[in-house]
Amino acid sequence: MAKRLGERTLLLETRPRILASAGVAGKREADGPLGQRFDRIFDDTTLGEGSWEKAESKLLLAAAQCALEKAGLQPEAIQAVFAGDLQSQCTASVFGLRGLNIPYCGIFGACSTMAEGLLLAALAMESGGFSAAMAATSSHFCTAERQFRHPLEYGGQRTPTAQWTVTGAGAAILAREADPAAPYIDKVQIGTMVDLGVTDAGNMGAAMAPAAKKTIADFLRDTNTAPQDYDLILTGDLGRIGTDLLRELMQREDGVDLSEKQHDCGLLIFDREAQDVHAGGSGCGCSASVLCCDIIRCLREGSLKNVLFVATGALMSTTTFKQGESIPGIAHAVLLKGGGAE
Amino acid sequence: MAKRLGERTLLLETRPRILASAGVAGKREADGPLGQRFDRIFDDTTLGEGSWEKAESKLLLAAAQCALEKAGLQPEAIQAVFAGDLQSQCTASVFGLRGLNIPYCGIFGACSTMAEGLLLAALAMESGGFSAAMAATSSHFCTAERQFRHPLEYGGQRTPTAQWTVTGAGAAILAREADPAAPYIDKVQIGTMVDLGVTDAGNMGAAMAPAAKKTIADFLRDTNTAPQDYDLILTGDLGRIGTDLLRELMQREDGVDLSEKQHDCGLLIFDREAQDVHAGGSGCGCSASVLCCDIIRCLREGSLKNVLFVATGALMSTTTFKQGESIPGIAHAVLLKGGGAE
Numbered sequence: 001m002a003k004r005l006g007e008r009t010l011l012l013e014t015r016p017r018i019l020a021s022a023g024v025a026g027k028r029e030a031d032g033p034l035g036q037r038f039d040r041i042f043d044d045t046t047l048g049e050g051s052w053e054k055a056e057s058k059l060l061l062a063a064a065q066c067a068l069e070k071a072g073l074q075p076e077a078i079q080a081v082f083a084g085d086l087q088s089q090c091t092a093s094v095f096g097l098r099g100l101n102i103p104y105c106g107i108f109g110a111c112s113t114m115a116e117g118l119l120l121a122a123l124a125m126e127s128g129g130f131s132a133a134m135a136a137t138s139s140h141f142c143t144a145e146r147q148f149r150h151p152l153e154y155g156g157q158r159t160p161t162a163q164w165t166v167t168g169a170g171a172a173i174l175a176r177e178a179d180p181a182a183p184y185i186d187k188v189q190i191g192t193m194v195d196l197g198v199t200d201a202g203n204m205g206a207a208m209a210p211a212a213k214k215t216i217a218d219f220l221r222d223t224n225t226a227p228q229d230y231d232l233i234l235t236g237d238l239g240r241i242g243t244d245l246l247r248e249l250m251q252r253e254d255g256v257d258l259s260e261k262q263h264d265c266g267l268l269i270f271d272r273e274a275q276d277v278h279a280g281g282s283g284c285g286c287s288a289s290v291l292c293c294d295i296i297r298c299l300r301e302g303s304l305k306n307v308l309f310v311a312t313g314a315l316m317s318t319t320t321f322k323q324g325e326s327i328p329g330i331a332h333a334v335l336l337k338g339g340g341a342e
Numbered sequence: 343m344a345k346r347l348g349e350r351t352l353l354l355e356t357r358p359r360i361l362a363s364a365g366v367a368g369k370r371e372a373d374g375p376l377g378q379r380f381d382r383i384f385d386d387t388t389l390g391e392g393s394w395e396k397a398e399s400k401l402l403l404a405a406a407q408c409a410l411e412k413a414g415l416q417p418e419a420i421q422a423v424f425a426g427d428l429q430s431q432c433t434a435s436v437f438g439l440r441g442l443n444i445p446y447c448g449i450f451g452a453c454s455t456m457a458e459g460l461l462l463a464a465l466a467m468e469s470g471g472f473s474a475a476m477a478a479t480s481s482h483f484c485t486a487e488r489q490f491r492h493p494l495e496y497g498g499q500r501t502p503t504a505q506w507t508v509t510g511a512g513a514a515i516l517a518r519e520a521d522p523a524a525p526y527i528d529k530v531q532i533g534t535m536v537d538l539g540v541t542d543a544g545n546m547g548a549a550m551a552p553a554a555k556k557t558i559a560d561f562l563r564d565t566n567t568a569p570q571d572y573d574l575i576l577t578g579d580l581g582r583i584g585t586d587l588l589r590e591l592m593q594r595e596d597g598v599d600l601s602e603k604q605h606d607c608g609l610l611i612f613d614r615e616a617q618d619v620h621a622g623g624s625g626c627g628c629s630a631s632v633l634c635c636d637i638i639r640c641l642r643e644g645s646l647k648n649v650l651f652v653a654t655g656a657l658m659s660t661t662t663f664k665q666g667e668s669i670p671g672i673a674h675a676v677l678l679k680g681g682g683a684e
Contacts, residue, residue, distance in 0.1 A: 001343075001469065001470030001471075002469040002470045002471030002472075003470070003471065004421075004471050004472075008421075008445060010469075010471040012469075013470075051665055053661055053662070053665065054665075079346075079350075079532075080532050084448075084450060086431075087659065087661070088430035088431065088659045088660070088661065089428075089430065089450065089452065089657065089658065089659035089662075090450045090657075091657070091658070091659045091661065091662050094535065094657040094658075094670055095662065095667065095670070097535070098535040098537055098670045101534055101535075102534065103350060103531075103532035103533060103534050104532070104533065104534060104535055104672060105449070105451070105458060105462065105532055106426075106449060106450035106451050106452075106458070106657070106672075107447070107448060107449050107450065108426060108431065108432045108448035108449065108450045109447070109448050110431065110448075116447060116448070120447065120462065123465060123466050123469045123471070124465050124469075126469040126470070126471070127343065127344045127352075127354075127465045127466075127468040127469045128343030128344045128345070128355075128468070129343075129344030129345065129346050129352040129465070129468070130346075147661075189445075190421075190422050190445035190446070190447055191445060191446065192443055192444065192445050192446060193436065193439070193440040193443075193446055195440055315431065315432075315433070315436040315448070316431065316433070316436075317429065317430045317431035317433045318430070319395055319429070319430065319433065319489075320395070320431075320433050320437065323393055323395065323396075325437065328436055328437070328440045330446060330448075
């Protein structure tokens with residue numbers, strides 16, 4: 001049974017284990033610092049499909065199938081999948097996964113989706129009714145640009161605060177029965193929306209940083225821990241602006257220095273200078289692919305022992321933006337521990 | 343701990359109880375057969391706001407606040423809310439609920455959202471880490487028409503198979519500690535997508551009926567029960583076309599006669615002939631408001647003892663529709679029992 005620590009954090013007694021995970025990505029992501037660590041790389045970001053939307057669905061399916069292969073499982077072994085994406089009505093997930101016939105819970109947390117999916121899958125496992133569940137999400141630069149900004153053909157200029165939506169997807173399979181050396185989910189926290197009034201849809205990092213700050217501060221308070229108790233506090237995807245703001249807010253309001261331990265998926269996935277991505281990477285697929293291809297592997301191999309994963313989302317649409325609404329941020333937390341850690 | 347029955351259904355041991363619920367609606371809904379049973383009625387469907395989107399957010403907030411009042415709880419007593427809606431990026435829920443500061447999990451199940459929210463809240467309760475959680479959703483005729491079809495000013499003609507999106511919202515609060523006479527969630531089933539190739543976005547009932555059929559058939563098989571074991575099998579929102587298809591599919595493929603026990607929220611909320619709503623009501627707010635204002639009250643009072651609630655969703659967007667994709671349907675099941683039932 002899950003146990004509440006402090007006000008908002010839950011300790012999971014059953015230690016849902018990550019049986020396998022996979023991160024897939026496009027060419028630009030493969031050209032970045034994580035290079036060839038992705039489980040699959042698609043040099044052609046159409047994935048041979050006739051629309052970007054279909055390409056993104058295929059990307060998500062590729063991540064899910066790759067995770068299933070690594071786990072040695074057929075889709076029918078998965079008792080629930082928690083998935084969502086940035087496309088309106090979360091259709092990349094729907095059309096990507098409909099052929100697998102896995103019981104499906106659609107979720108929407110914008111770029112926080114991987115953390116939301118993991119924590120919901122972990123809570124489902126903790127309820128006792130599931131022996132295996134999946135969390136999955138995706139993003140595609142071209143679907144996001146068309147939907148949220150301008151048609152690509154328009155060639156609009158990007159502001160320096162803008163982030164580059166990752167073409168990528170991640171999927172993780174949680175299982176009750178797994179190698180005791182497999183990484184597990186130790187604690188989770190459902191985030192609360194924070195809206196400090198940012199209205200610039202070209203500066204998502206600023207909109208999301210206060211939510212990341214609140215979730216991390218709540219987590220440290222509830223667990224009576226400090227940044228040095230973690231190998232890594234992995235936010236995603238705040239980018240350069242959001243990361244600086246998060247560290248400043250933590251220092252000023254809580255006197256906590258995050259600089260030694262915090263890294264951001266939006267900064268890990270691209271070389272900002274060489275790749276011309278302005279403030280860094282973004283999109284559900286950013287933190288999902290970084291976590292699922294690289295971080296979980298490090299946890300499995302033992303080079304990381306405990307990672308506080310805090311994916312962040314900007315809960316806006318083009319309609320709310322055009323109607324002058326500000327951008328509420330959210331951040332969910334998942335504490336992952338390596339097999340050897342206690 | 344939840345126990346798996348058969349392949350897909352879960353029995354919840356902790357019996358998460360519905361402490362309170364509220365259904366709110368607009369003028370047309372209040373003019374229908376459920377009349378004055380709604381907890382709040384808004385004759386002015388702008389709710390005094392400058393946009394339909396803001397009006398829908400206010401509608402959702404009204405349902406949440408009304409449920410909190412009936413439960414005698416402040417928002418800070420709720421440890422998680424599971425909410426979503428039909429607006430792209432689920433913004434009615436985000437902007438409706440952001441002021442309450444409740445830990446927020448965004449979900450997207452189209453018109454199946456109320457069942458998805460209830461089952462996720464129930465699984466969260468069953469995990470042991472929550473003492474109170476909320477499920478909430480909304481829809482608004484004018485936001486849905488503008489987003490999915492045409493601007494209202496265009497005055498487009500509706501086909502006979504079309505359904506009328508309900509202006510309404512529902513919220514339910516689950517609690518671990520509650521009056522033992524309060525209704526509780528006994529069993530849940532996460533639905534699987536079913537897509538038989540319907541491409542007519544003006545005939546959602548036909549797109550969703552096969553998913554409802556699958557979920558109900560799986561539930562009856564897993565629990566070894568028949569329709570006569572229930573006081574009511576409440577689908578929502580299949581409307582006239584979808585209801586007829588569901589009954590025909592059940593009869594033909596499983597030899598099961600649903601006609602005595604099955605009713606549909608889309609047919610209960612409007613008088614189809616008198617109110618000119620064609621095939622019936624639809625929208626997340628349809629099944630949510632009917633369940634939360636009327637059915638849960640009947641369960642509380644004892645006039646209904648066990649209700650299998652099967653909300654249905656059409657997982658499409660205007661983009662997938664315009665790209666010629668078919669419409670995957672989904673249906674989640676929640677078995678509600680009245681306080682006195684075993």
